[in-house]
Amino acid sequence: MELPAPGDAPLQATAAAEAGESPVALSLAAQLESLLYAAGEPAALSALAAALDATPGEIEAALEELSAQYQARGIRLQRLGNRVRLVTAPEMAERIQKFLGLEEVNRLSQAALETLAIIAYNQPITKPQLEMIRGVNCDGVINTLVARNLVQELGRADTVGHPMRYGVSFDFLGYFGLRGVHELPPVEKLDALPIQGSPEVSRES
Numbered sequence: 450m451e452l453p454a455p456g457d458a459p460l461q462a463t464a465a466a467e468a469g470e471s472p473v474a475l476s477l478a479a480q481l482e483s484l485l486y487a488a489g490e491p492a493a494l495s496a497l498a499a500a501l502d503a504t505p506g507e508i509e510a511a512l513e514e515l516s517a518q519y520q521a522r523g524i525r526l527q528r529l530g531n532r533v534r535l536v537t538a539p540e541m542a543e544r545i546q547k548f549l550g551l552e553e554v555n556r557l558s559q560a561a562l563e564t565l566a567i568i569a570y571n572q573p574i575t576k577p578q579l580e581m582i583r584g585v586n587c588d589g590v591i592n593t594l595v596a597r598n599l600v601q602e603l604g605r606a607d608t609v610g611h612p613m614r615y616g617v618s619f620d621f622l623g624y625f626g627l628r629g630v631h632e633l634p635p636v637e638k639l640d641a642l643p644i645q646g647s648p649e650v651s652r653e654s
Contacts, residue, residue: 477501477507481515484497485533492534493531524538525538527623539623539626564591565599569617570636572617572630573614573615573616600615
C-alpha cells in the first residue's frame with residue numbers, strides 16, 4: 450500500500466470529513482493549543498471558550514494543563530489579563546536571535562526602566578500619577594515605551610481631565626522573559642529581574 454505524501458494530509462482530512470468519517474478526538478487542551486498556534490495575535494479567553502464550546506472554567510483548566518506540559522518543552526504560555534498567546538522559551542532568546550539573523554535590540558535607558566517598573570507594579574496608572582512618583586515629566590519616556598510596544602494604553606480614567614491610563618504589554622513580558630505579571634519579583638528584588646536583551650519570539654512572528 451502506497452503511503453501518502455506529507456503534503457496530502459490536509460486533503461485527506463478534507464476527504465475524510467466529506468465521507469462522513471469522524472476526526473480523531475482531541476482533548477480540550479490539544480484543541481486549545483491548535484487555536485493558539487493558529488492565532489495571529491493574543492487570543493481572548495472568551496473567544497477561545499466560544500470557539501471550543503467550553504466554559505471559562507474549562508478553558509482555565511486546559512491552560513493550566515498546557516502550561517504544565519510546556520515546562521519541559523521550548524514553548525511557553527504567556528498571559529496578560531484575559532488574553533493569552535504562545536511564545537518561545539525565554540532561555541532560547543539568544544539562539545533564536547542567531548538563527549533568525551536578528552540584530553540585538555538596544556537596551557532600555559535607566560529612566561525608561563524606572564518608568565516601566567512603576568507602570569508594571571502600579572497599573573493601571575496615569576501620567577500624572579506616574580510623574581508624582583518619579584518627580585519629573587514623563588512625556589518622552591512614555592512615548593518611547595509606547596512606541597516600543599512595551600507599554601499600552603488602557604483607556605481613560607474616570608477622573609478630572611480623563612487622563613490616559615497605562616499598563617504593560619505582551620512585549621514587556623517577552624522583553625523580561627515573563628509568562629505573566631504574576632511572575633514579577635517583589636519590589637525589593639527588582640535588580641534580579643532578567644532582561645533578555647530581545648523580546649521572546651511569539652508563534653506568529
